[in-house]
Amino acid sequence: MVRIGIVGTGGMAHAHAEAFSRIRGARVVAACDIDGDRVGAFADKFSVPFVTTNVDELIDREDVDAVAIVTPDDAHASISLQAIHADKHVLCEKPLATNFRDAERMARAAARSGVVHMVNFSYRHSGALYKARRMIDEGVIGDVKHVEASYLQSWLVSSAWGDWRTEPQWLWRLSSAHGSRGVLGDIGVHIVDFASFPVGPVKAVNCKLKTFRKAPRNRIGKYRLDANDSAVMHVEFENGALGSITATRWATGQANSVSLQVHGDEGAIRISLDDDYNQLDVCRGRSVQTASWKTIRARAVPTIYKRFVTGVQRGESSQPDFLRGAEVQRVLEACFKSDANGEWIRI
Numbered sequence: 001m002v003r004i005g006i007v008g009t010g011g012m013a014h015a016h017a018e019a020f021s022r023i024r025g026a027r028v029v030a031a032c033d034i035d036g037d038r039v040g041a042f043a044d045k046f047s048v049p050f051v052t053t054n055v056d057e058l059i060d061r062e063d064v065d066a067v068a069i070v071t072p073d074d075a076h077a078s079i080s081l082q083a084i085h086a087d088k089h090v091l092c093e094k095p096l097a098t099n100f101r102d103a104e105r106m107a108r109a110a111a112r113s114g115v116v117h118m119v120n121f122s123y124r125h126s127g128a129l130y131k132a133r134r135m136i137d138e139g140v141i142g143d144v145k146h147v148e149a150s151y152l153q154s155w156l157v158s159s160a161w162g163d164w165r166t167e168p169q170w171l172w173r174l175s176s177a178h179g180s181r182g183v184l185g186d187i188g189v190h191i192v193d194f195a196s197f198p199v200g201p202v203k204a205v206n207c208k209l210k211t212f213r214k215a216p217r218n219r220i221g222k223y224r225l226d227a228n229d230s231a232v233m234h235v236e237f238e239n240g241a242l243g244s245i246t247a248t249r250w251a252t253g254q255a256n257s258v259s260l261q262v263h264g265d266e267g268a269i270r271i272s273l274d275d276d277y278n279q280l281d282v283c284r285g286r287s288v289q290t291a292s293w294k295t296i297r298a299r300a301v302p303t304i305y306k307r308f309v310t311g312v313q314r315g316e317s318s319q320p321d322f323l324r325g326a327e328v329q330r331v332l333e334a335c336f337k338s339d340a341n342g343e344w345i346r347i
């Protein structure tokens with residue numbers, strides 16, 4: 001039995017608790033949040049026996065084998081390092097950290113310690129992504145020339161997920177003082193992983209970030225709304241391909257849309273997670289002449305939660321691990337630099 005403590009019991013922690021409850025061999029035994037009422041309600045809902053508002057108490061418990069860190073982004077580094085030093089396995093939410101230096105420190109500490117460490121790039125739940133990676137590796141679409149990837153949300157213009165003007169879970173995402181690196185850190189991190197996992201490492205990036213005016217003086221209460229909410233990246237991959245990667249919260253009409261197109265000189269692959277996590281379209285062979293596509297199925301892959309639990313049981317980290325989290329963080333860091341000076345940044 002892998003006994004898990006969850007730190008941060010807001011929206012995403014519910015997905016963690018539900019996922020762990022479906023895995024035989026995993027049990028959530030402790031929960032921590034700085035908000036006592038929230039952690040109490042969470043513990044009641046998921047029957048978690050130990051509750052605290054002090055993270056030291058959770059990490060120090062002998063009956064906690066592993067820690068899931070589901071706090072806002074700026075607390076990921078310190079809590080991960082504390083858990084690693086206490087020899088606890090760690091599943092950390094994305095982005096791994098709010099800067100590359102911290103992410104690298106976390107990856108080094110995790111590797112040295114021997115604990116199992118993973119970052120929750122949850123779109124790795126897509127079997128289609130793994131099939132695309134295999135097909136690209138096997139040369140099915142030839143040399144990759146062009147890539148288009150986007151992650152589009154619209155919660156700044158839609159109330160489908162609640163009211164961002166009043167709910168802290170959205171307001172902290174708009175404010176760097178409250179732990180956010182904007183849309184780039186929030187969902188840009190997913191789409192950089194989603195594109196570069198099948199295509200290969202990013203070699204250089206040129207990025208424009210924009211923070212649109214959303215409130216009088218761009219402030220709501222204690223939240224200064226200074227974090228970017230649209231990101232457009234031009235990317236060169238190590239294999240020579242060029243691409244564009246975009247992430248925005250202003251994609252009116254798109255609730256939560258993740259898509260990728262990879263074009264090679266002998267074929268192309270496209271994935272839209274709006275349709276199905278385990279389905280992809282392929283254009284190859286004679287279909288290249290008519291630009292026609294065939295939909296194929298991919299085998300489902302285990303969720304990150306399942307991989308994490310299995311990893312702890314076997315004593316080995318699975319992917320995506322902290323090193324991968326740090327690699328992606330390096331790309332984000334280059335995006336911030338590029339936005340600041342308008343230049344291409346080599347990774």
Ligand SMILES: NC(=O)c1ccc[n+]([C@@H]2O[C@H](COP(=O)([O-])OP(=O)(O)OC[C@H]3O[C@@H](n4cnc5c(N)ncnc54)[C@H](O)[C@@H]3O)[C@@H](O)[C@H]2O)c1
Binds near residue numbers: 009033038055186
């Ligand atoms: N992998 C995904 O697809 C995905 C989806 C949503 C959110 N996330 C990530 O999950 C994390 C949490 O996001 P959320 O939407 O649940 O936010 P949220 O605001 O709903 O919840 C965060 C919770 O953490 C608590 N908290 C803040 N600082 C803390 C600390 N130092 N110690 C303990 N608790 C603390 C807050 O009180 C709050 O209850 C973020 O890093 C976010 O990027 C990932």
